[in-house]
Amino acid sequence: MKEIKIFSPASIANLSCGFDILGLCLNDIGDEIIVRKTKEKGIKILKVTGQKLTLDVNRNVAGVSALALLRETNVDCGFEIEIHKGIKPGSGIGSSAASSAGSVFAINELIGKPYSNKELIKFAMEGEKIASGSAHADNVTAVLLGGFTFVRDGLSFDVFKLNNPIELAFTILHPQIELKTSESRELIPKNVSLEKMITQSANLGAFISGLYTEDYDLISRSIKDVVIEPLRSILIPEFETLKEISLSNNALGFGISGSGPSVFALSKGLINAKKIGDLLKNKYKKTGIPFDIHTSNINEKGIKIITTK
């Protein structure tokens, strides 16, 4: 294999009750990445389309993660990368994770898969560090493992897949306002009352249980955030209105995707998710803020290979 083209998907981190812990891999929305073996050693980023991003391998997240992999791996060739961004940077649906996980996934395939997808997480996180200032494994884990994922401890890469109730579907609205992860992080509290900690962790535990027992009512009762959302949601225009529309139209839950500004509604069935998408679209048009709407079911597989040569 000399060349591989992959689809590296968007993802939702946090999912209301699982700050820095939960991740979910989406379908249809993502980056396409082509990687080719080259005689010359090292990494080159040939082009980035779809978004204006640097070609500097030491500053582009796909380059940074690829270099991290090469530092630990004996290969007698180099790689050139083309990135077609389908995800807007700063949208809150894992743009940097898709690129940093995508490049190392592609290289791993080209060199005969010495690493499992789980083992690739540590390289992908090097890219994430560049993007957000601190390394969080939630998005890259979702992209590399697929489905709902759990980060027990990001530092020791103690991460795993959860069960995926197949009827769950997501509506994502991305208001195109600038909201940097680092800025959004400044809003989070340093301390939490014990009472809120108990409420939040009870919801997380109940959500996990709901995923395993495929209890959609329990999932709905527990996908809530009493710690971060009340503080961060004020940065997102019309957050409460969108939430109200979603929850009064059969959404199981509604929250901030990652550190925002994207928001998500969780529904049972793609038809419900699309209906909520239409309602949110009609409402958001009136704000004058440019936005994107996506609907997606669960991507259980994660990154997919499109073609190989």
Place this chain on the structure above:
Amino acid sequence: MKEIKIFSPASIANLSCGFDILGLCLNDIGDEIIVRKTKEKGIKILKVTGQKLTLDVNRNVAGVSALALLRETNVDCGFEIEIHKGIKPGSGIGSSAASSAGSVFAINELIGKPYSNKELIKFAMEGEKIASGSAHADNVTAVLLGGFTFVRDGLSFDVFKLNNPIELAFTILHPQIELKTSESRELIPKNVSLEKMITQSANLGAFISGLYTEDYDLISRSIKDVVIEPLRSILIPEFETLKEISLSNNALGFGISGSGPSVFALSKGLINAKKIGDLLKNKYKKTGIPFDIHTSNINEKGIKIITTK
């Protein structure tokens, strides 16, 4: 049915990572309660053996929960209760929960089961309120539902059973020192750092996942407490030594049972639990503090009927 004799088991609350959330129902250790229908209406506690406890129905937890049930239920008879305490009050393994849940379970059987076991929780919690000053549903839920139980929200009785990996077994050491729940509660922090909240809730979520996937390694990695145990364990003589002995002898985890002073070791297999029991016994003898040791596997059923007449 005029008379029923039941076994109402001990339970472990909190289980390290699930403060006020997790519960576990034990086998073999518990109270025996006999309840008889009487012509005279109301509740009478005829006798309590095994421990010195009040016969006053308004102050004995079994009376308080029974009265709560009768207030909501039309019955044309009364009930007399005999309690044979097998659990020492103040031990931290759900003494009050066994009695308060036991009396309402027995009465419910005698009147033709108008309530599910889950519906009995709210009555049992009235007894718990008397015992600890505030109502926590973790122990009564474990006693009434059996197995590992989860309290998402005690106020709305949003509680459920988790999966029970059958090989799990517990060693409980009860140092007979006085340690009231209300006093032990004073030691818990009002606020928790966000970092600790994330660690603690990641462990809770991972533990729940481990129960469903029966992943004993994951259960072991996640049954940890970075919030409460560091503060409360100082009240329990030799806590760190007991923990070290347990963990270096194949225990999956070790922690405080409820608000203490009992401690528990979690093992894979009753043989391991008994071996740890012997080691802890030999060590604790040297302290001069009187103590009890119990070993138990998971009681999946909860309260059991012994005889009926």
